[in-house]
Amino acid sequence: MKLPFAKMQALGNDFVVLDGVSTPLTLTAAQCRKLGDRRFGVGCDQILVVDPAPDAQADFGYRIFNCDGSEVGQCGNGARCLARFVERQGLSTARAIQVATRTTRMNLELLEQDWVRAELSRPEFQPARIPLDVPAQAERYTLDSPVGMVSGGAVSVGNPHFVIEVDDVARAPVQQWGEALTRHAAFPEGVNVGFVERVAADHLRLRVFERGVGETPACGSGACAAAVIQRVWGHTEARVRVDLPGGQLRIAWDEGQNVFMEGPATWVFEGEIEL
Structure with missing residues (x-):
């Protein structure tokens, strides 16, 4: 299949960002490795997928895959890119959105000059x-x-x-x-x-x-x-x-x-x- 993507970066931490809202998207570990490969794919640190909201509290779902295919629950630099992606793709006109990962939720607010403010949950020390x-x-x-x-x-x-x-x-x-x-x-x-x-x-x-x-x-x-x-x-x-x-x-x-x-x-x- 042909998969549309955006390449984005936040302080050099680079991402392949995918729209799973317009078309539901399932990725295998092998596909993540291909996307992340800097010689045979696009090349990135992580692959980010924006999904439909999992519940009424969130605006979008947010999946994060490392370039080795493993899924993780958080990526702060990626979240800021996701907020800009959602705006540019016309998936939302709001200046502030909430996204839900498999482990946490974040409030993201678009600021001036491509800056984004991310509110993460309270740190866990237990x-x-x-x-x-x-x-x-x-x-x-x-x-x-x-x-x-x-x-x-x-x-x-x-x-x-x-x-x-x-x-x-x-x-x-x-x-x-x-x-x-x-x-x-x-x-x-x-x-x-x-x-x-x-x-x-x-x-x-x-x-x-x-x-x-x-x-x-x-x-x-x-x-x-x-x-x-x-x-x-x-x-x-x-x-x-x-x-x-x-x-x-x-x-x-x-x-x-x-x-x-x-x-x-x-x-x-x-x-x-x-x-």
Whole structure:
């Protein structure tokens, strides 16, 4: 079949976005791998599908597939692209929409100059809700791994994150430690591994190794997780800017509240691919 698609990016985190509203769409893992292949397909970090609303509270459904074919429950950068896609495709004229993934819901608001504000749900720290297999909840966890003992904070913002504080993010062992930790036995569904450098109380630098993908230029949910963990540790203010290799995001969170993320979402091109 010929499948229309849009290629979009948010701070270099790139996506193939598909309309499952106009035509119901089922994707196999093999089709996701083809779409994500940078030589034989379109090429992307994730494939995003906008679906009809699953219930009266949501405006759209939102499915996220990694380029290895695995489905995940959250992608903050992708959500901002999805909001722009819905507008450009004429699927909605509203400036604010709610989307439902398999694990969470997000409110998305179109701002000026291609920026989008995403309101995520409250962070989950209970190990069973992350999920994280440990005896008890803590602000920091130390894991025995192939690279030695590694300490960090764990949180779910719709998907699981393990955040490690480093002195210099440019020198962080992202590939080596990311590969060792993303499939760690303590995380039964895998985990995204963030390496965060605190520049100031309102400024972080971050690199993220995403499960099923590897290191990406940016990770919106990873930026939220890093800001939340730093706030829990008492290191930062409620509002921070997070610098990633692909650009900057603005994150706001205070204890007991939802997380807010603001950043750009850009249309790259559109086309059709034979699947």
